[in-house]
Amino acid sequence: MTDNSPTPQSSSAAETGTDVVARNQGHDIPGLPPHRPRQTDIDPRAAKRAERQVALMFLASALMTVLFVIAFVQIPTTDTWPVPFFNATINASNTALGVTFGLAIFFIGAGAIQWAKKLMPDKEVVQLRHPLKSTQQERDEAAEVFWDGADESGFGQRKIIRRSLLLAMGLFPIPLVVMLRDLAPGPLDLGVLKETLWEEGSRIVTDPLERPVRPADVPIGGVVSAMPANLTEVQHEEGNLNARAKAAIILVRMAPEDIQSQQGEGWDYQGILAFSKICTHVGCPIALYQQRTHHLLCPCHQSTFDLSDSGNVVFGPAARALPQLPITVDEEGFLIARSDFDQPVGPSFWERDR
Numbered sequence: 001m002t003d004n005s006p007t008p009q010s011s012s013a014a015e016t017g018t019d020v021v022a023r024n025q026g027h028d029i030p031g032l033p034p035h036r037p038r039q040t041d042i043d044p045r046a047a048k049r050a051e052r053q054v055a056l057m058f059l060a061s062a063l064m065t066v067l068f069v070i071a072f073v074q075i076p077t078t079d080t081w082p083v084p085f086f087n088a089t090i091n092a093s094n095t096a097l098g099v100t101f102g103l104a105i106f107f108i109g110a111g112a113i114q115w116a117k118k119l120m121p122d123k124e125v126v127q128l129r130h131p132l133k134s135t136q137q138e139r140d141e142a143a144e145v146f147w148d149g150a151d152e153s154g155f156g157q158r159k160i161i162r163r164s165l166l167l168a169m170g171l172f173p174i175p176l177v178v179m180l181r182d183l184a185p186g187p188l189d190l191g192v193l194k195e196t197l198w199e200e201g202s203r204i205v206t207d208p209l210e211r212p213v214r215p216a217d218v219p220i221g222g223v224v225s226a227m228p229a230n231l232t233e234v235q236h237e238e239g240n241l242n243a244r245a246k247a248a249i250i251l252v253r254m255a256p257e258d259i260q261s262q263q264g265e266g267w268d269y270q271g272i273l274a275f276s277k278i279c280t281h282v283g284c285p286i287a288l289y290q291q292r293t294h295h296l297l298c299p300c301h302q303s304t305f306d307l308s309d310s311g312n313v314v315f316g317p318a319a320r321a322l323p324q325l326p327i328t329v330d331e332e333g334f335l336i337a338r339s340d341f342d343q344p345v346g347p348s349f350w351e352r353d354r
């Protein structure tokens, strides 16, 4: 029941707190408005209805959590859904995960608000200002207030709310655990990382102008961003962005006598070397080339690769060399790949040897 009559303690609080200060400054203190009981305070059926509403929201949250897990497992990350009235599509997996997870949070919050507004005690509480350090007595009192609040909230008595809330809160962390799967190498298809669009005879073209490259187009000290010519064939296919990212290379040219080592025998062509453009740390594109040192710098975390020495790491957090692409020229004199990379491109957070 609601009780607005001031307790001796609250009167004291009012006299020693802001009321006294305000009165001394000539302010008019209006006091508390008369209390109006809520429908749920006077009508047990309304209280029961509110209880069911709260339970429904918690159950809806639990349902959304289950749907999140199903969406995570069932919807391929490449699926898309059309957007009505817009000539566009959205990623189905991201949308389903976002909507279900958002609704799971929303329904728990909405249920808690509804519970507090309609069913929990509706009374003003006056609290004294006091030193920050609590005495043992104050702590005991706080514990008593907490347990009183727990009693008054009906957590013990309202079984349907308690159980539905426990269910919703119990299921709620599941998405966080399920999403850990994406960090694990487990079912990851390593073929996705091991294979790129490069193959024997793939012509090397500049990125983005798609001009075939002759050796003379790359002067000593020069750098050219490039990609395979057949990338344009999959331009409009699904996953093209991934294909483009994996196949990006840079061509550099140095005097053949400056080349200390390569990842394969004679993988350069007259001093022109091709390396993956994707940093082996966490995958930033790299193109900051120091002509004098033959070092390639990653702008993200400063990993530095020595392109004259097999692309090995000379500084920074990257754990392995940049993959090198073996190249030669075709009968028309254009640069081509001799094969795909012989190792996966990109970051090394997964287990490469599996």
Ligand code: FES
Pocket: 279, 280, 281, 282, 283, 284, 298, 299, 300, 301, 302, 303, 316, 317, 318
């Ligand atoms: S991504 Fe290149 S150093 Fe981190």
